[in-house]
Amino acid sequence: MEVLRMIVFGAPGTGKGTHSANLSRRLGIPCISTGQLLREAVMAGNELGQKVKAYTDSGQLVPDGIMIDLVDERLANPDCASGYILDGFPRTLDQAEALAERVSVDVVLSLEVPDDEIETRMTGRRVCAACGTTYHTEYNPPRTEDVCDQCGKELSLRVDDRPETVRARLRAYHQSTEPIKGYYAREGKLKSVSSRGAVEETAANCMRALGLT
Ligand code: AMP
Numbered sequence: 768m769e770v771l772r773m774i775v776f777g778a779p780g781t782g783k784g785t786h787s788a789n790l791s792r793r794l795g796i797p798c799i800s801t802g803q804l805l806r807e808a809v810m811a812g813n814e815l816g817q818k819v820k821a822y823t824d825s826g827q828l829v830p831d832g833i834m835i836d837l838v839d840e841r842l843a844n845p846d847c848a849s850g851y852i853l854d855g856f857p858r859t860l861d862q863a864e865a866l867a868e869r870v871s872v873d874v875v876l877s878l879e880v881p882d883d884e885i886e887t888r889m890t891g892r893r894v895c896a897a898c899g900t901t902y903h904t905e906y907n908p909p910r911t912e913d914v915c916d917q918c919g920k921e922l923s924l925r926v927d928d929r930p931e932t933v934r935a936r937l938r939a940y941h942q943s944t945e946p947i948k949g950y951y952a953r954e955g956k957l958k959s960v961s962s963r964g965a966v967e968e969t970a971a972n973c974m975r976a977l978g979l980t
Contacts, residue, residue, distance in 0.1 A: 777878035
């Protein structure tokens, strides 16, 4: 089978989690969400969790060295042998360069939503802290209110989805993360997809951009 290494890219609140998980199911390759790996570490209260909590709670980027080690360790897992989808990594040019030293990425799917829509969308976001599945009260509701379809646990609003933190995360995105688009565009790997519409519509846009429909 062909190995596919993909990055799902975008500002916070553009649907990276939802669409990476969807593509992961369709393509049968794992989705690696660095945000989810960090949340799990914070919940477990382990050494990594203690190091990163102040950053994630306030919406700042975790230092590159920590992130690169975390991704290195995750990519060494045998389930990555036939490919993977990176959700939320890389987020800085240094991370993108570190990744390029290790593997060749095939495609970068950039989910586009104008900033003014993002804040509204994020307040309706709900996440399952147990398995990481994300929902939206309006656009992508679970079958039963506040209950995860996948594992049956209770859904909650992430600490970092509070309005002031969302604004900090958008600033971090524009300052440190958005320049990566140019980096991948120059390599001819960037595919931009509108993520403004309903989940199904964006999912179809993603499949079309990947040439999978
Ligand atoms: P996410 O769930 O992808 O929005 O990530 C949640 C938070 O985790 C971010 O606001 C950052 O604090 C941190 N984070 C996740 N991925 C990265 C990364 N690649 N580099 C730096 N910080 C990250």
